[in-house]
Amino acid sequence: MAISLLLASAAAFAAAASVDIPEIPGITYGDYNYVDPNGGWIPPTTAYSNGEYKQVVMLSFDGMHQFDLLDYVHKYPNSTWASIILKNGIMYENARASSPSDSFPATTALFAGASPRVSGIWWDDVYDRALYPAGSNCTGPPGTECAWDESNDLDSTLITGGGALNVSHLPMQLTAWGSCQPVYPHNFIRVNTVFEVARGNGLVTAYADKHLTYEFLNGPSGVGLSEIYTPEVASVNNTIEAQLAWDDLHWSALRNWTKGNFVNGTKNPQGGPSMYGANFQAITWAQTNAGYLDAYGAQPNKSLEMALQYADQRLGTFLGDLKAAGQLESTLIIVGSKQGQGPINAANETFFPGTEITESVEAAGIAVAMTTVDDGGVMWLHDQSQAQAAKANLLANKTLGVDYVLAGDEIQHAGFGSPWLDSRVPDLIIGAKVGYLWASSPRFEDHGGYAAQDLNVPLIVYNPHLKPANVSIVVSTRQVASTMVNALGLPLAQLDGYRIEGTPVLPGVFRW
Numbered sequence: 001m002a003i004s005l006l007l008a009s010a011a012a013f014a015a016a017a018s019v020d021i022p023e024i025p026g027i028t029y030g031d032y033n034y035v036d037p038n039g040g041w042i043p044p045t046t047a048y049s050n051g052e053y054k055q056v057v058m059l060s061f062d063g064m065h066q067f068d069l070l071d072y073v074h075k076y077p078n079s080t081w082a083s084i085i086l087k088n089g090i091m092y093e094n095a096r097a098s099s100p101s102d103s104f105p106a107t108t109a110l111f112a113g114a115s116p117r118v119s120g121i122w123w124d125d126v127y128d129r130a131l132y133p134a135g136s137n138c139t140g141p142p143g144t145e146c147a148w149d150e151s152n153d154l155d156s157t158l159i160t161g162g163g164a165l166n167v168s169h170l171p172m173q174l175t176a177w178g179s180c181q182p183v184y185p186h187n188f189i190r191v192n193t194v195f196e197v198a199r200g201n202g203l204v205t206a207y208a209d210k211h212l213t214y215e216f217l218n219g220p221s222g223v224g225l226s227e228i229y230t231p232e233v234a235s236v237n238n239t240i241e242a243q244l245a246w247d248d249l250h251w252s253a254l255r256n257w258t259k260g261n262f263v264n265g266t267k268n269p270q271g272g273p274s275m276y277g278a279n280f281q282a283i284t285w286a287q288t289n290a291g292y293l294d295a296y297g298a299q300p301n302k303s304l305e306m307a308l309q310y311a312d313q314r315l316g317t318f319l320g321d322l323k324a325a326g327q328l329e330s331t332l333i334i335v336g337s338k339q340g341q342g343p344i345n346a347a348n349e350t351f352f353p354g355t356e357i358t359e360s361v362e363a364a365g366i367a368v369a370m371t372t373v374d375d376g377g378v379m380w381l382h383d384q385s386q387a388q389a390a391k392a393n394l395l396a397n398k399t400l401g402v403d404y405v406l407a408g409d410e411i412q413h414a415g416f417g418s419p420w421l422d423s424r425v426p427d428l429i430i431g432a433k434v435g436y437l438w439a440s441s442p443r444f445e446d447h448g449g450y451a452a453q454d455l456n457v458p459l460i461v462y463n464p465h466l467k468p469a470n471v472s473i474v475v476s477t478r479q480v481a482s483t484m485v486n487a488l489g490l491p492l493a494q495l496d497g498y499r500i501e502g503t504p505v506l507p508g509v510f511r512w
Contacts, residue, residue, distance in 0.1 A: 051489025376449025
């Protein structure tokens, strides 16, 4: 339901009636204005801080759907969410998350503006045919699992994750000069990030996320973030109160960055970041552990209602912090979610252990290298020529809830890249029927799939000087990256996602 229907009773909403904002003419997306030919850092400069904004912030309330936002605003017309939409927010009613919608590619979409085909980021647990197993010293046949979750922490039971990654758990690669070395998360991503572009132009950057492996947002240089804060969410108790307390660590980080401090509260001699952001987990935790009380998501469970209200209150506090610091009017604030979750209707959910997808294929004598599934999945085979046979087997199994399968060349034809030419592209992309969930343990919801429940996410751009509007054309969360770079006046051509895939800025934000 459009927000214009939900809030028809609000007189102030008349000025924010739903409109289509066309693409601005005269801009050639993907052009090469300037690229450093040496591949090194551009000398520090303040020239690129002369964009329309001095700061840009991205906040992701993970798991949130567009309908969550609309339902919440309808119930709480005086909330922070309602305020920013009605007063000075541009809401993108048809924003789409990445496919697959797992957290790793979904985060990559936001901050690199690139799809898995270009970024090489498919899931947080994937297979690479060209890399070697951890501890192998690059001997034996290539091909190994690459897990980018808490399993790489020195100690995932600690909020610090043990303070570092466990290098002995990392996949390995042969360098061009024949040595064998571990692959860190930032070595794994194939494109740069908005933080690299900003820092390469002399600006301070910062970000907070849920695992140590999210240091991949440093980009291939390894130093795109001036400061990264990753309290380990896997160490937190499995209660809504503990999840909210974890979220508060990120809200505290944002407050300190706004004040020009480091995360620990001490003064940063370089000043506060020009580009920063954070994600939050309480909403996604509540969905996963309790779900909704109806088939349409209109009635969140008690934990989810608490998480939504808490997020709204903390967002209001953050806007107050920006105002107190004299930065609200000079900051472009982007809020939304990097991915949704499903299934929504808990009463009709069908759960299967993820191993059953693999076992179904292996029962036909097809050797599976690796399978990763949630409410959708990907699969790599030892013999890629058997992809069509594996597809036929999955579709023939009527109990697992497989909706469709892309196999072999079909994956390239769908725009995901070639499994024959790219060591990371899976041999099968598996879509689940709505209501089915494949996972390691029973839960109400999860993400990673390709259905509307995973992809239809909220996305709002806010600043006190913006004219409120609802944009109904379809946009991608990948456009957040280009928008962040452009907001600070940085050259868009320095962002690989923009150069390679032509990822445009979000429509209606800028005056040109």
